[in-house]
Amino acid sequence: MATIIAVANQKGGVGKTTTAINLAAALAHSKKRTLLIDIDPQANCTISFLNPADITESIYDVLSDHRVPLEALVRPTSAPNLSLAPSRISLAKLEQVLVGQFDAPFRLKDSLSSVRSNFDFIIIDTPPALGILTVNAFVAATHLLVPIQASYFALEGTDDLLETLERVRSRPNPDLQLLGVLITMYDPRTNIARDSYNQIKAVFGKKLMRTQISRSVRIEESPAYKESILTFAPKSPGAQEFMKLSREVLDRVEAN
Amino acid sequence: MATIIAVANQKGGVGKTTTAINLAAALAHSKKRTLLIDIDPQANCTISFLNPADITESIYDVLSDHRVPLEALVRPTSAPNLSLAPSRISLAKLEQVLVGQFDAPFRLKDSLSSVRSNFDFIIIDTPPALGILTVNAFVAATHLLVPIQASYFALEGTDDLLETLERVRSRPNPDLQLLGVLITMYDPRTNIARDSYNQIKAVFGKKLMRTQISRSVRIEESPAYKESILTFAPKSPGAQEFMKLSREVLDRVEAN
Numbered sequence: 038m039a040t041i042i043a044v045a046n047q048k049g050g051v052g053k054t055t056t057a058i059n060l061a062a063a064l065a066h067s068k069k070r071t072l073l074i075d076i077d078p079q080a081n082c083t084i085s086f087l088n089p090a091d092i093t094e095s096i097y098d099v100l101s102d103h104r105v106p107l108e109a110l111v112r113p114t115s116a117p118n119l120s121l122a123p124s125r126i127s128l129a130k131l132e133q134v135l136v137g138q139f140d141a142p143f144r145l146k147d148s149l150s151s152v153r154s155n156f157d158f159i160i161i162d163t164p165p166a167l168g169i170l171t172v173n174a175f176v177a178a179t180h181l182l183v184p185i186q187a188s189y190f191a192l193e194g195t196d197d198l199l200e201t202l203e204r205v206r207s208r209p210n211p212d213l214q215l216l217g218v219l220i221t222m223y224d225p226r227t228n229i230a231r232d233s234y235n236q237i238k239a240v241f242g243k244k245l246m247r248t249q250i251s252r253s254v255r256i257e258e259s260p261a262y263k264e265s266i267l268t269f270a271p272k273s274p275g276a277q278e279f280m281k282l283s284r285e286v287l288d289r290v291e292a293n
Numbered sequence: 294m295a296t297i298i299a300v301a302n303q304k305g306g307v308g309k310t311t312t313a314i315n316l317a318a319a320l321a322h323s324k325k326r327t328l329l330i331d332i333d334p335q336a337n338c339t340i341s342f343l344n345p346a347d348i349t350e351s352i353y354d355v356l357s358d359h360r361v362p363l364e365a366l367v368r369p370t371s372a373p374n375l376s377l378a379p380s381r382i383s384l385a386k387l388e389q390v391l392v393g394q395f396d397a398p399f400r401l402k403d404s405l406s407s408v409r410s411n412f413d414f415i416i417i418d419t420p421p422a423l424g425i426l427t428v429n430a431f432v433a434a435t436h437l438l439v440p441i442q443a444s445y446f447a448l449e450g451t452d453d454l455l456e457t458l459e460r461v462r463s464r465p466n467p468d469l470q471l472l473g474v475l476i477t478m479y480d481p482r483t484n485i486a487r488d489s490y491n492q493i494k495a496v497f498g499k500k501l502m503r504t505q506i507s508r509s510v511r512i513e514e515s516p517a518y519k520e521s522i523l524t525f526a527p528k529s530p531g532a533q534e535f536m537k538l539s540r541e542v543l544d545r546v547e548a549n
């Protein structure tokens with residue numbers, strides 16, 4: 038049964054999409070059959086692999102009342118072992134469509150049951166909010182990975198995130214575990230980054246991933262070439278950090 | 294009558310809060326009576342001036358059914374001419390509270406009528422989404438300022454933003470104008486930033502602000518000291534860029 042990792046943090050621009058893409062690519066590179074699911078209406082994961090014009094059906098059609106099966110959507114990417122379930126902007130309407138539906142939080146979990154046995158890992162990228170889309174990811178997931186930028190605003194939002202984690206754990210998904218907190222865009226040369234890093238470590242302790250992702254132009258450029266960092270710049274520090282992250286994720290998942 | 298500028302972009306982490314704080318501070322520095330309104334539940338603007346524990350009432354109480362008058366909330370900051378209307382996480386609940394209320398998009402606009410004559414400028418920071426909170430800012434505002442980071446994902450979301458602008462202009466707020474698009478965290482040394490800048494310029498033309506805000510550690514550090522860049526590092530390039538931005542904003546507002 039696949040390990041399902043939701044990558045989430047309602048703070049914007051902390052590297053959720055960058056982490057989801059490159060962790061999925063690193064796991065696929067280690068011969069793990071990996072599915073990347075984009076449930077952010079901004080579809081940043083999707084446009085890092087495909088041209089928006091090429092997408093007809095999206096995760097919206099799976100989660101809304103059109104009830105298209107997820108396997109109809111899953112498509113291979115140029116990277117071996119890596120498949121993608123794309124998003125489109127229409128997903129932003131889902132919140133209105135699902136209001137009042139008692140099964141609203143379970144739509145993604147239910148749709149995964151038909152594909153889960155085909156993959157070793159499923160990685161879910163989420164929007165910068167704690168609305169119905171992110172809740173769907175929390176309910177469907179076995180683990181939660183929280184990218185966090187070492188900056189002043191970093192710790193402010195984590196209380197709400199952990200509160201949402203506890204709420205989901207108490208009823209719809211008791212098995213959901215916090216896999217860890219990942220420092221992204223790290224530049225150890227600045228005081229603000231070092232101070233913030235120490236604060237994050239004090240709050241999260243062992244849950245802070247040993248791997249950090251440094252700020253790097255190669256990582257920022259790679260989606261423009263429709264590639265992950267693994268193939269765009271395989272020898273770069275960014276590629277090595279994501280390979281290290283994938284090994285740490287495997288260790289933590291097996292240890293639980 | 295105050296000029297009301299909504300600072301918005303549903304892409305996360307592009308510098309909305311940083312722009313709202315430092316533009317408001319630069320306008321106040323130029324002797325304009327300025328009010329900064331935080332309608333992001335993450336309250337990043339608010340924690341850049343106040344300690345969260347000091348806040349009892351927030352913009353939530355104004356926009357929800359408690360109908361507290363906005364002037365009961367407005368408080369001075371350490372900077373002369375600059376006042377703040379704080380936010381709290383409870384604001385995240387507003388979306389559910391306002392579902393189905395036909396006056397939902399007008400709550401902020403209605404609450405501003407009693408304070409508008411006390412200020413020359415009102416700056417509104419918004420969350421990374423196009424939901425009811427951001428729509429409230431669009432309906433209340435006279436102008437929209439869109440911070441944009443020169444990176445691959447930058448242009449993807451702008452179609453939806455402009456579509457939302459047109460929808461708000463066609464009915465609830467015909468006077469809303471796009472003040473401009475502002476490049477933030479700009480590092481001209483990288484290809485991705487220069488390429489992206491050229492794409493943004495090609496799309497927005499004259500609506501691209503002549504001022505750019507460079508990436509700078511001083512700007513990133515300043516909220517940790519509860520100061521704007523204007524007082525934290527008055528001689529820094531960041532402070533000068535925001536002063537230049539405030540002058541350009543004044544020119545564009547007067548020209549319209």
Ligand SMILES: Nc1ncnc2c1ncn2[C@@H]1O[C@H](COP(=O)(O)OP(=O)(O)OP(=O)(O)O)[C@@H](O)[C@H]1O
Nearest residue numbers: 049050051052053054055165251252253257305444
């Ligand atoms: N390690 C890194 N080095 C340099 N740039 C990075 C790095 N990680 C992410 N970025 C850049 O920072 C910006 C924000 O990253 P990203 O879009 O992945 O964040 P996000 O959390 O998914 O944002 P959103 O909240 O909008 O979904 C992007 O322009 C991305 O290219």
Ligand SMILES: Nc1ncnc2c1ncn2[C@@H]1O[C@H](COP(=O)(O)OP(=O)(O)OP(=O)(O)O)[C@@H](O)[C@H]1O
Nearest residue numbers: 049188305306307308309310311421507508509513
């Ligand atoms: N010019 C700059 N130079 C360096 N860092 C910056 C600059 N502008 C913003 N930042 C940093 O980038 C991060 C994102 O900025 P900010 O929080 O203002 O964006 P935002 O659009 O308000 O995010 P959100 O979508 O979560 O509301 C913050 O850590 C901030 O300190």
Ligand SMILES: [Mg+2]
Nearest residue numbers: 053054077081
């Ligand atoms: Mg993203």
Ligand SMILES: [Mg+2]
Nearest residue numbers: 309310333337
């Ligand atoms: Mg913000």
